[in-house]
Amino acid sequence: MNLKTRISALLPPLLPLIVSMGLAETAVRLGWVPAYLIPAPSEVIRSLIDDRVELAVAAWTTLSSALVGLLLSFTTGTLFAIALSSWDLARRAFYPYAVFFQTVPIIAIAPLLVIWFGFGQPTVIASAAIVSVFPIIASTLLGLKSTEPALIDLFTLYSASARQMLLMLKIPFALPQIFSGLRIASGLAVVGAIVGEFIGGGGLGSVVDSARTQQRIDRVFAAVLISALLGAVLVGAVNFISALTLGSWHTSERKTS
Amino acid sequence: MNSSSYSEQGKSGAAVRCEGISRAFAGTGLVLDRLTFQIEPGEFVALLGPSGSGKSSLLRLAAGLDRADGGRMVIEAGQGTVSRGFVFQEATLIPWRNALRNITLPLELQGWEMERAKARAEEELRRVRLMEFAARYPHELSGGMKMRTSVARALITRPNLLLLDEPFAALDEPTRHALQEQLREIWAALGMTILFVTHSISEAVFLANRIIVLSPRPARILLDSSIQLSETRTAPLRTSVAYVEEVRRIATAVPLPEET
Numbered sequence: 001m002n003l004k005t006r007i008s009a010l011l012p013p014l015l016p017l018i019v020s021m022g023l024a025e026t027a028v029r030l031g032w033v034p035a036y037l038i039p040a041p042s043e044v045i046r047s048l049i050d051d052r053v054e055l056a057v058a059a060w061t062t063l064s065s066a067l068v069g070l071l072l073s074f075t076t077g078t079l080f081a082i083a084l085s086s087w088d089l090a091r092r093a094f095y096p097y098a099v100f101f102q103t104v105p106i107i108a109i110a111p112l113l114v115i116w117f118g119f120g121q122p123t124v125i126a127s128a129a130i131v132s133v134f135p136i137i138a139s140t141l142l143g144l145k146s147t148e149p150a151l152i153d154l155f156t157l158y159s160a161s162a163r164q165m166l167l168m169l170k171i172p173f174a175l176p177q178i179f180s181g182l183r184i185a186s187g188l189a190v191v192g193a194i195v196g197e198f199i200g201g202g203g204l205g206s207v208v209d210s211a212r213t214q215q216r217i218d219r220v221f222a223a224v225l226i227s228a229l230l231g232a233v234l235v236g237a238v239n240f241i242s243a244l245t246l247g248s249w250h251t252s253e254r255k256t257s
Numbered sequence: 258m259n260s261s262s263y264s265e266q267g268k269s270g271a272a273v274r275c276e277g278i279s280r281a282f283a284g285t286g287l288v289l290d291r292l293t294f295q296i297e298p299g300e301f302v303a304l305l306g307p308s309g310s311g312k313s314s315l316l317r318l319a320a321g322l323d324r325a326d327g328g329r330m331v332i333e334a335g336q337g338t339v340s341r342g343f344v345f346q347e348a349t350l351i352p353w354r355n356a357l358r359n360i361t362l363p364l365e366l367q368g369w370e371m372e373r374a375k376a377r378a379e380e381e382l383r384r385v386r387l388m389e390f391a392a393r394y395p396h397e398l399s400g401g402m403k404m405r406t407s408v409a410r411a412l413i414t415r416p417n418l419l420l421l422d423e424p425f426a427a428l429d430e431p432t433r434h435a436l437q438e439q440l441r442e443i444w445a446a447l448g449m450t451i452l453f454v455t456h457s458i459s460e461a462v463f464l465a466n467r468i469i470v471l472s473p474r475p476a477r478i479l480l481d482s483s484i485q486l487s488e489t490r491t492a493p494l495r496t497s498v499a500y501v502e503e504v505r506r507i508a509t510a511v512p513l514p515e516e517t
Binding site: 148150151153154155156157158159160164168169172246249250 | 317320321322341343345347349351352353362363365366367394395396414
């Protein structure tokens, strides 16, 4: 891709950003909107620069909690989905609860997490894991259940064991779905971590909370901006791993020739 | 004929005895109705019939992928155990494995060491003339190459019974003809028993030494006839009078409904 096409690819998404930032700046400077409601973009940028160390430390704390939470939800969610896909009775017994569990708002159970895990990172990790586990279970289960019947016949013909069927056929076949679940989960893990931090303390969640009480709306915006970036970074990392794993064979990742 | 005479005859082919086989499915009802026939070791039999006549059901029973509701299917190998190879309607290759690793799969499932399995797979790739495509993934192969890979995979366990379910139906005519000729060569070289399902009379006549024609559902045997053609089945045969006559003989004996 040359520079010109690069610019023309970046321009459409950048244009609304530049325009809206310009509008916000003008609106605040001219006093149309009070500065305690919407900060001038220049103030947000200044906060990003001035508080860079504190923000970077907070971002790292949030990112590490989100990552550990994601790892936790990925391992438990995948194992749970494998178990549910292998035993039909287990699926009928437990899957409805997994669906129900998903509808419980995390903000409502976060105080409970503090009671169970105390203030600090364990609560934050638990929150990130709880929020991100359902999409992993749902899409892994879907993937494991959609193996091509002819390939199952093929494995049956050669008397493949249940273990061979799972490891050599069902799991690799489900990888595209597993990755799409992981993609959704990685964004949610950041959300879960920040919600956890509102109550359990630490990270960007605390920065947002304390800046809000100090009426530092510019810092709130700076922290929100960074948390959005963290989500994007995690999703990007999953996309990268997905492309590496599926690149050679799966249509969703294959380069069009 | 008892089972001991099969083992005397059987060099590398299995014998198939179908004794009053019935199979019904919920929704479609009776598909196979008390079918009885037997196939001698090393025979090349084409199973002919209209779509939905239960040919594939019969093949799945022979493969051990399904159970009959009545009667029994006995498969005996002359020497050692029965080993089946199956070629499906689609190539059914595993997309994340290259051609070579698709072919090694049956041996891997049987616990073979990778190096030995690969050596055997290369032999099969040479047999189907795909050696230079060993490293290609299925999406990089043409329809004919995929099917040849699938045939090589079915051959790797050295089956004494090879089951093929309309394997060439989706291919273009020149490719289909080339693969038919190749299959005859393979059968001549290895001598396994072949049960080949098709709804094409011309394909059945070209390939097989014996044709069993099934009626529309529920399947009964309409015709069981040997094919009176020379053993060498190559391209010139297709335009020979003898071949055209055989096709006509079968076609007039069993008016198969038009395929859509």
